[in-house]
Amino acid sequence: MLSQESLNQIALEVAKYPAEQKQSAVMAALRIAQSEKGWLSRELVEYVAGVLDMPAIAAYEVATFYNMYDTGSVGRHKITVCTNLPCALMGANEIAEHLKTRLGIGFGETTEDGRFTLKEGECMGACGDAPMCLHNNHVMHVKLTPATIDALLESLE
Amino acid sequence: MTLALPSVKVCSWTQDFDAPASLATYVAHGGYQALRRVITEKIPGDDIIAQLKLSALRGRGGAGFPTGLKWSFMPRAFPGDKYIVCNSDEGEPGTFKDRDILRYNPHQLIEGMAIAGYVLGAKVGYNYIHGEIFEIYQIFERALNEAREAGYLGDNLFGTDFSFQLHAHHGYGAYICGEETALLESIEGKKGQPRFKPPFPASFGLYGKPTTINNTETLASVPWIVQHGGQAFLELGKPNNGGPKLFSVSGHVNKPGNYEVRLGTPFSELLEMAGGVRNGHRLKAVIPGGSSAPVLPAGIMMDCTMDFDSIAKAGSMLGSGAVIVMDETVCMVRALERLAYFYFEESCGQCTPCREGTGWMYRVIQRIEHGQGRPEDLDLLNSVAGKIGGHTICALGDAAAMPVQSFLKHFGDEFAYHVEHKRCMV
Amino acid sequence: MATLNIEIDGKPLQVESGDTIMDAANQAGIPIPHFCYHKKLSIAANCRMCLVQVEKAPKPLPACATPVTDGMKVYTRSDYAIQAQKSVMEFLLINHPLDCPICDQGGECTLQDLAVGYGGSSSRYQEIKRVVREKNLGPLIATDMTRCIHCSRCVRFGQEIAGVMELGMAGRGEHTEVMPFLETQVASELSGNVIDLCPVGALTSKPFRYSARTWELSRRPSISPHDSLGSNIEVHVKDNKVMRVLPRENEDVNECWLSDRDRFSYEGLNTAERLTWPMIKQNGQWIETDWQSALQFVADRLKTFAPEDIGALSTPYRTAEELFLLQKLMRGMGSGNVDHRLRHSDFSLDALATGSFWLGMPVTYMSRLNRMLVVGSNLRKDHPLMAHRIRESVRWYGELNLINAHEDEFLGKVNAKRIVPPSQLAAALAGVCIALAELKKQPVPPVAAAYRAHGGLVDDIARRMAASLAGGETRAVFLGNMAQHHPTSAQIHALAQEVAQLAGASFGVLGEAANSVGAMAVGAVPHHGPLRSAAIQGRNAAEMLAGSLKAYLLLAVEAELDTHDPVTALKSIEGAEFVVVMSPYKGKSLDYADVLLPIAPWTETSGTFINTEGRVQGFSAVVRPLGETRPAWKVLRVLGNLLGLAGFDHNDSKDVLRDALGDTPTGNVQAYLCNEISGVAAAPAAPGPGLERVAEVPIYQTDAVVRRSPSLQRTLDAALPVARMHSQLIARLGLTENGRVSVRQTGSALTLKVERDDHLPDNCIRVPCGHPLTAHLGPMFGPITAEPV
Numbered sequence A: 001m002l003s004q005e006s007l008n009q010i011a012l013e014v015a016k017y018p019a020e021q022k023q024s025a026v027m028a029a030l031r032i033a034q035s036e037k038g039w040l041s042r043e044l045v046e047y048v049a050g051v052l053d054m055p056a057i058a059a060y061e062v063a064t065f066y067n068m069y070d071t072g073s074v075g076r077h078k079i080t081v082c083t084n085l086p087c088a089l090m091g092a093n094e095i096a097e098h099l100k101t102r103l104g105i106g107f108g109e110t111t112e113d114g115r116f117t118l119k120e121g122e123c124m125g126a127c128g129d130a131p132m133c134l135h136n137n138h139v140m141h142v143k144l145t146p147a148t149i150d151a152l153l154e155s156l157e
Numbered sequence B: 001m002t003l004a005l006p007s008v009k010v011c012s013w014t015q016d017f018d019a020p021a022s023l024a025t026y027v028a029h030g031g032y033q034a035l036r037r038v039i040t041e042k043i044p045g046d047d048i049i050a051q052l053k054l055s056a057l058r059g060r061g062g063a064g065f066p067t068g069l070k071w072s073f074m075p076r077a078f079p080g081d082k083y084i085v086c087n088s089d090e091g092e093p094g095t096f097k098d099r100d101i102l103r104y105n106p107h108q109l110i111e112g113m114a115i116a117g118y119v120l121g122a123k124v125g126y127n128y129i130h131g132e133i134f135e136i137y138q139i140f141e142r143a144l145n146e147a148r149e150a151g152y153l154g155d156n157l158f159g160t161d162f163s164f165q166l167h168a169h170h171g172y173g174a175y176i177c178g179e180e181t182a183l184l185e186s187i188e189g190k191k192g193q194p195r196f197k198p199p200f201p202a203s204f205g206l207y208g209k210p211t212t213i214n215n216t217e218t219l220a221s222v223p224w225i226v227q228h229g230g231q232a233f234l235e236l237g238k239p240n241n242g243g244p245k246l247f248s249v250s251g252h253v254n255k256p257g258n259y260e261v262r263l264g265t266p267f268s269e270l271l272e273m274a275g276g277v278r279n280g281h282r283l284k285a286v287i288p289g290g291s292s293a294p295v296l297p298a299g300i301m302m303d304c305t306m307d308f309d310s311i312a313k314a315g316s317m318l319g320s321g322a323v324i325v326m327d328e329t330v331c332m333v334r335a336l337e338r339l340a341y342f343y344f345e346e347s348c349g350q351c352t353p354c355r356e357g358t359g360w361m362y363r364v365i366q367r368i369e370h371g372q373g374r375p376e377d378l379d380l381l382n383s384v385a386g387k388i389g390g391h392t393i394c395a396l397g398d399a400a401a402m403p404v405q406s407f408l409k410h411f412g413d414e415f416a417y418h419v420e421h422k423r424c425m426v
Numbered sequence C: 001m002a003t004l005n006i007e008i009d010g011k012p013l014q015v016e017s018g019d020t021i022m023d024a025a026n027q028a029g030i031p032i033p034h035f036c037y038h039k040k041l042s043i044a045a046n047c048r049m050c051l052v053q054v055e056k057a058p059k060p061l062p063a064c065a066t067p068v069t070d071g072m073k074v075y076t077r078s079d080y081a082i083q084a085q086k087s088v089m090e091f092l093l094i095n096h097p098l099d100c101p102i103c104d105q106g107g108e109c110t111l112q113d114l115a116v117g118y119g120g121s122s123s124r125y126q127e128i129k130r131v132v133r134e135k136n137l138g139p140l141i142a143t144d145m146t147r148c149i150h151c152s153r154c155v156r157f158g159q160e161i162a163g164v165m166e167l168g169m170a171g172r173g174e175h176t177e178v179m180p181f182l183e184t185q186v187a188s189e190l191s192g193n194v195i196d197l198c199p200v201g202a203l204t205s206k207p208f209r210y211s212a213r214t215w216e217l218s219r220r221p222s223i224s225p226h227d228s229l230g231s232n233i234e235v236h237v238k239d240n241k242v243m244r245v246l247p248r249e250n251e252d253v254n255e256c257w258l259s260d261r262d263r264f265s266y267e268g269l270n271t272a273e274r275l276t277w278p279m280i281k282q283n284g285q286w287i288e289t290d291w292q293s294a295l296q297f298v299a300d301r302l303k304t305f306a307p308e309d310i311g312a313l314s315t316p317y318r319t320a321e322e323l324f325l326l327q328k329l330m331r332g333m334g335s336g337n338v339d340h341r342l343r344h345s346d347f348s349l350d351a352l353a354t355g356s357f358w359l360g361m362p363v364t365y366m367s368r369l370n371r372m373l374v375v376g377s378n379l380r381k382d383h384p385l386m387a388h389r390i391r392e393s394v395r396w397y398g399e400l401n402l403i404n405a406h407e408d409e410f411l412g413k414v415n416a417k418r419i420v421p422p423s424q425l426a427a428a429l430a431g432v433c434i435a436l437a438e439l440k441k442q443p444v445p446p447v448a449a450a451y452r453a454h455g456g457l458v459d460d461i462a463r464r465m466a467a468s469l470a471g472g473e474t475r476a477v478f479l480g481n482m483a484q485h486h487p488t489s490a491q492i493h494a495l496a497q498e499v500a501q502l503a504g505a506s507f508g509v510l511g512e513a514a515n516s517v518g519a520m521a522v523g524a525v526p527h528h529g530p531l532r533s534a535a536i537q538g539r540n541a542a543e544m545l546a547g548s549l550k551a552y553l554l555l556a557v558e559a560e561l562d563t564h565d566p567v568t569a570l571k572s573i574e575g576a577e578f579v580v581v582m583s584p585y586k587g588k589s590l591d592y593a594d595v596l597l598p599i600a601p602w603t604e605t606s607g608t609f610i611n612t613e614g615r616v617q618g619f620s621a622v623v624r625p626l627g628e629t630r631p632a633w634k635v636l637r638v639l640g641n642l643l644g645l646a647g648f649d650h651n652d653s654k655d656v657l658r659d660a661l662g663d664t665p666t667g668n669v670q671a672y673l674c675n676e677i678s679g680v681a682a683a684p685a686a687p688g689p690g691l692e693r694v695a696e697v698p699i700y701q702t703d704a705v706v707r708r709s710p711s712l713q714r715t716l717d718a719a720l721p722v723a724r725m726h727s728q729l730i731a732r733l734g735l736t737e738n739g740r741v742s743v744r745q746t747g748s749a750l751t752l753k754v755e756r757d758d759h760l761p762d763n764c765i766r767v768p769c770g771h772p773l774t775a776h777l778g779p780m781f782g783p784i785t786a787e788p789v
């Protein structure tokens, strides 16, 4: 269900923990699986649980507990904007509004062409660089202005 | 301005170099000397703990607990597995200092953790890194590889019988994992739900083994203290508040960012370093220690010095050193609504008062903000907050209650205005 | 453990260090309100209902999680404590529906009870209440998840007791929801316990739903009639009908748990299949009659046969009184043809045994074993709560070793396992025996040595098991149902005994059924009378069912489902001249019986079951017999009188028990509990050239009542039998996974679905027995053929 490349990455993660503690790698494994497949379907969660010899429901608990996992389908580009207080003070809401108008969707929605999903995020530990957003969980864009947002959206197919 | 010289910059000194995160930069300026000395000279762990106590290093993660004391709780002679865990799950709104340590000075943390491993008898360590900073996690992974290749991590360090493995564990979006026992659960591959204490991690921690957990900045300060002694560190701060500290200044300032200054530095000086209040506005309020710390009005804040004791005396907490600055344009109801939403969103959901109470408080504040407040709501909010605080497994319950109580305490009239006029005062 | 002095509500107490405030309060009988705390589960401390005031503590502390310290002063009812408790209650109620009048938990709801004491009069919460989507957990458990208070007891139960995490709490914060991974159903054989654990009406009994309010029910103690644990139960009755069954707590037996079989079988009690009138078949027509005529008819007919041509068979699920009278009746007539071991096929131990086979230890010891070897057992399904105890041992670092013909998930850590075709169970055991003897530098027992040439099973696995069994302090070797039903059960028994002896382990036989030990004790066997007294000897079950008898007296036997070889059994019974069936149900006996006598299921009679540890557990009827049904002991007594036999003058079932087991039944029974045998000659056998059948009795086919419980029959465990085999075998036979296969033994061919099970030996086909679909296939063990259809 996952590429060899992903399985290799998971194996590296498993190796970080004591042999009888494979479950420790579940967060990383779910991240790797999500990066390959876009989002975590039930089958994918079950598969990952199988790789780590843990109950599927325990893996599902993890997948639904942490914000950055998507257990429903998302667009090719997930943009998460932190709107927490420090960011809000520094213009995050205006940036979020700009994104909403540009994409024609609200938080938690996906554009009809399946290109973008917009999400509201919580503190990303980078408040000094606000306003900021995350692209597909892993790439952070900081000190956003409407112009840099526009450029970012352009660059994402 | 290096590790080799006493400087006010204990954790942030590499930032002025071209390749700040590189092993070369670090080693060129005295990096890993402390570790080498400790291990090869077999300096007794007790001596190091004594230096830590002398240094008055207090935990940089929020609670300000004396680090030397915490280390002394560890059953160091316990024969089985033990762990040292670093808390880089920086998610307290307003805090972004640990990210910069990982980004610009990862080796100092690695060295600090290795020393901790030596002192505490842990052969394995984990650094739990906040989910949203994946690129930083990758930087840290690279630093770990560099350190392993150079022989600063791994088996038989410096030819001695001391071995230490260190791994990074990447979070994936849960503020609560900053709470130390939630963090341990998360490393174990579970939901990040805090454990009831006792037992404390020092006796029952990761995988049920004795574990010491410290914040990134705390651990990164250790090599410096080992190198220069506890007294030197203490002298960079003030009594009972040793050393300098990184302050993350955000909000309405001209130059948001991290500033490493002596504990005891007047707030006004820090504000000035951060460029002062933006656009020449007037300062209205400051949250001095991250969103969970009670808000303080400008007047009180301007009289404070930036250290644990002074801020506590003023009725708030130094916390993680996140200074959220708000100018006169801020609607305190709206600000609190956002914070209340945060705690509601981030409650792990296991204890009743926090799971149910955070939602309740948020909904009431949201109503007030949207002009549907009722006169009795302010008392209700205070009462609900009071029923959460002190009744929960972990301090998130208190963290959710304190903003509500402090906003109402200092800016109650703004809330009353909202209720009465169904709109904002500012 | 040091003793500490503390004070709760001013009451000085001495408690053990390590105890929590809750433990201490429980010992002192001081109630502290709680939801998440449960004495058998790990401490979660999440509901916060148990907050109490502790002197010098800066905040209220949860009694369930706070360890006592010397000199501690606790106040559970101070204003401070009550305020904290009331706060928690207010939070719990804000999102809880106020639907007590329609909630099945109404009247036995902890939340409802505590809300009366701690709730406010009206809610200060004016926002919209949370609504949670319903979950489908299958036929046994109904959900109303909006009522869930997130105490996590059900989740912890799965993880810690059932051994399988079927329910989890997905989501976070207020959005946390208890759910299964997939909405199929929970499959644990202990799942119903979450109904008891749930302190509110979120998880309730589906079969019981809306059928009664708790205050309408009378609660009557009884003993469960299924597995050999003899779970203590409380039967809830309304209008002379059993409405539900709950566990009755007994630490020494079932603790506070109940298996789903014990909990939901009652549904099979009042089905349309119940036989409610005595009936006689005349000219092929069934005619209802009265008891007098029916029993006279039976007596008259029986007198026409030579005693040795009559055979009496019972299932081991009947009471000791009934089994005793059955053998007394037979022996009174002059025949020793009586047996209850319907699924056994090797009776050679009858001549060698010196006592009744039993667990070899008290049930409670099973939770504290360091090293275990279990041979030929479907542990979880045959003994759900004993499996739980073994899991408990495993959780406390015990090592479990398994020798079996299949590898069903045990749900706990297994140290070593050996999966072999049934014919090789003895050889596998011999391998361990040899390895253990070598490890201990002891002579290899002759019975094992003879296997050396045959098996080559003294390999790493055998040595691993041997090493395991050599360690630890408390050890046990257990034989399961398959080992007892096995055609070479004497070999297996002898080898297991040697292993146990070498290891210094207890040796136990996991009782097959509710009254396996009782049936032996009261002499319902051909080779001895009650308490092993000398008595007329006769034929054993296999001999009786192999034909040549002219008349059968069947006590609750459903021949096609309850026997080792249903094909032969049915042929014999159908070929007999006279067949009397005493049963609560009509069933297939309508086809082959001449007389049907309606006898009471366990709820309608008093009686005694003796469990696998030799515990004598008596019980009374909880309802009146249905229609013309009579307790079987009364029927047999009258029959004895009509046959003119002496000693059938018991006034009540207690008289019968006294007659059977004397004035001190427990002591008398225990005096004859013994697993030790001697004199078994080694008889190693190589596997046959063809395929072997692996058969087990499915958990919900064990006895007549269970077979008729509609909800149990809708569970995954009751799914239609399939033919399971290794993928290599599937390929070799030219079959396809999930395709069809035609299998055949001695009976007619049967077409089944093929399911892959790569944990089976690759020359075996696993087809369950005891099921109507597979009844005409053949014996539980032996050759089987298969071809594509």
Ligand SMILES: Cc1cc2nc3c(=O)[nH]c(=O)nc-3n(C[C@H](O)[C@H](O)[C@H](O)COP(=O)(O)O)c2cc1C
Pocket (backbone or CB within 6 Å): B058, B059, B060, B061, B062, B063, B064, B065, B067, B070, B087, B088, B089, B090, B091, B092, B175, B176, B177, B178, B179, B180, B181, B213, B214, B215, B216, B218, B219, B394, B395, B396, B399
């Ligand atoms: C809700 C909550 C969130 C926390 N988040 C963090 C965090 O992001 N980083 C951190 O170092 N400590 C955090 N803490 C504090 C930790 O539990 C712990 O006290 C700290 O890591 C100890 O390290 P120190 O002694 O070096 O400060 C948090 C505590 C709570 C209750």
Ligand code: SF4
Pocket (backbone or CB within 6 Å): B176, B193, B194, B346, B347, B348, B349, B350, B351, B352, B354, B355, B392, B393, B394, B395, B396, B397, B398
């Ligand atoms: S206080 Fe909140 S976050 Fe902390 S354990 Fe309880 S429910 Fe979870």
Ligand code: FES
Pocket (backbone or CB within 6 Å): C033, C034, C035, C036, C037, C044, C045, C046, C047, C048, C049, C050, C051, C062, C063, C064, C065
């Ligand atoms: S019973 Fe103690 S917190 Fe639930």
